[in-house]
Amino acid sequence: MSSSNQTILLQEISKLKTKEEQWEPFGWYRHMRENNPVFYDAEQDVWNVFLYDHVKTVLFDHQLFSNKKVRSLIPIPRKMDNRSNINLVDPPEHRKRRALQSQAFTPRNLKEWEPRIQAIVDELVTDMEGDSTVDIVQKLAIPLPVTVIAELLGVPSKDRDKIKAWSDVLFLPYNKEAYSDIAQEKGRVMKEFQEYLYPIVQEKQKHPADDIISDLTKAELEGELLTVEEVVMSSIGLLGAGNETTTTLISNVFYSLLFDKPGIYQELRADLSLVPNMIEEVLRFRFPATMDRKVAKDTSVFGHEMKEGQAIVAWIGSANRDGAQFAHAEEFDIHRQGNQRHFTFGAGPHFCLGAPLARMEANIALTTFVKRIANIQKVEGFKLTEHLIDSVIGQSLKSFPIRLKKA
Numbered sequence: 001m002s003s004s005n006q007t008i009l010l011q012e013i014s015k016l017k018t019k020e021e022q023w024e025p026f027g028w029y030r031h032m033r034e035n036n037p038v039f040y041d042a043e044q045d046v047w048n049v050f051l052y053d054h055v056k057t058v059l060f061d062h063q064l065f066s067n068k069k070v071r072s073l074i075p076i077p078r079k080m081d082n083r084s085n086i087n088l089v090d091p092p093e094h095r096k097r098r099a100l101q102s103q104a105f106t107p108r109n110l111k112e113w114e115p116r117i118q119a120i121v122d123e124l125v126t127d128m129e130g131d132s133t134v135d136i137v138q139k140l141a142i143p144l145p146v147t148v149i150a151e152l153l154g155v156p157s158k159d160r161d162k163i164k165a166w167s168d169v170l171f172l173p174y175n176k177e178a179y180s181d182i183a184q185e186k187g188r189v190m191k192e193f194q195e196y197l198y199p200i201v202q203e204k205q206k207h208p209a210d211d212i213i214s215d216l217t218k219a220e221l222e223g224e225l226l227t228v229e230e231v232v233m234s235s236i237g238l239l240g241a242g243n244e245t246t247t248t249l250i251s252n253v254f255y256s257l258l259f260d261k262p263g264i265y266q267e268l269r270a271d272l273s274l275v276p277n278m279i280e281e282v283l284r285f286r287f288p289a290t291m292d293r294k295v296a297k298d299t300s301v302f303g304h305e306m307k308e309g310q311a312i313v314a315w316i317g318s319a320n321r322d323g324a325q326f327a328h329a330e331e332f333d334i335h336r337q338g339n340q341r342h343f344t345f346g347a348g349p350h351f352c353l354g355a356p357l358a359r360m361e362a363n364i365a366l367t368t369f370v371k372r373i374a375n376i377q378k379v380e381g382f383k384l385t386e387h388l389i390d391s392v393i394g395q396s397l398k399s400f401p402i403r404l405k406k407a
């Protein structure tokens, strides 16, 4: 199978063709929840579920829906599928692999990182204070996560542009037109990224420091130390997993402030304790995420005959707007109770390992920004399409200019 037919093409399922439709797929989600909540796409042999309860089952029931998949939404570079990959595996094997990395992301360990994250945010916000208009994606949403994860791993943060560019190629979905080059491009980038990390890992093996790569060089899987190659691949996984997603979250926070609920900026300024719930509401409301699994055995759990080996897509962004779970679900409400039940960080055994880190980064970023900037405004003549990424899949902002009013 070539990498193109191993890839599930979401836009061929949704038929949402334009960037704007991809950015606001919520009307289509509603349509599917109401009319076709368990939908079979015959062309690609893919099941799709849109209701909260169904998405939950797909994410939790690893005996029916496995992560050991052949096809997936993002083409998986072959090298990613190895002993140290914690995502492409099911329990009980998954538990052992995950334990190697989970230590680094416990709330207690993250607490130690808080002052450093605060310092990075302070620097980024100070940098923009002299400007009346800033591109919040380039100035904050991109540099923050990549700097933080580089420092956590123990990789020089001065290399963040390179790291960001590599992880974009490896982890961002591609559109159909780009498929012919995708395997080649991913292969090239993977090689460069590995060559960059090898000497760093070897050095830390000899002289461990207080960082995640050093911890991984000392970690054992079934009584054996990880190989340098395995530590390199785990590091690439972590450098990639937390970058683009956290960038999307921070960018979307600002979009929601200006477009989903204009006026709440002042409410936040008056009461900073609302910030964590604001972040959760953005994760629930404006994050059109999807997860895929392989049907592990024949089942009719959703009332339709699903066959072993077929693929299934859980439309998380739709589950997050399911009115049976969230009252007035289509409304952005920073006072909403229970919005953290969204599935944007997944659920079940693969629940995002970096969720506490992403939440901490977004909370510190927004709190600091709101304290220091008196108000923000839309830029006159803002045209959304000009600021969306070039791919039509997994729409996100590549730039977002906003006007600042200083305190």
Ligand code: HEM
Pocket: 059, 067, 086, 087, 088, 098, 149, 237, 238, 239, 241, 242, 243, 245, 246, 249, 289, 291, 343, 344, 345, 346, 347, 349, 350, 351, 352, 353, 354, 355, 357, 358
């Ligand atoms: C807003 C930011 C983020 C979002 C929306 C997000 C989303 C997700 C989702 C949906 C999953 C589940 C995958 C599945 O079910 O197969 C996941 C897993 C994972 N995430 Fe995140 N993530 C974010 C940030 C991060 C960060 C900052 C890191 C770490 C640096 C990270 C590391 C991971 C890892 C290692 C896994 C795999 C866990 C496993 O398979 O057991 N994520 N993430």
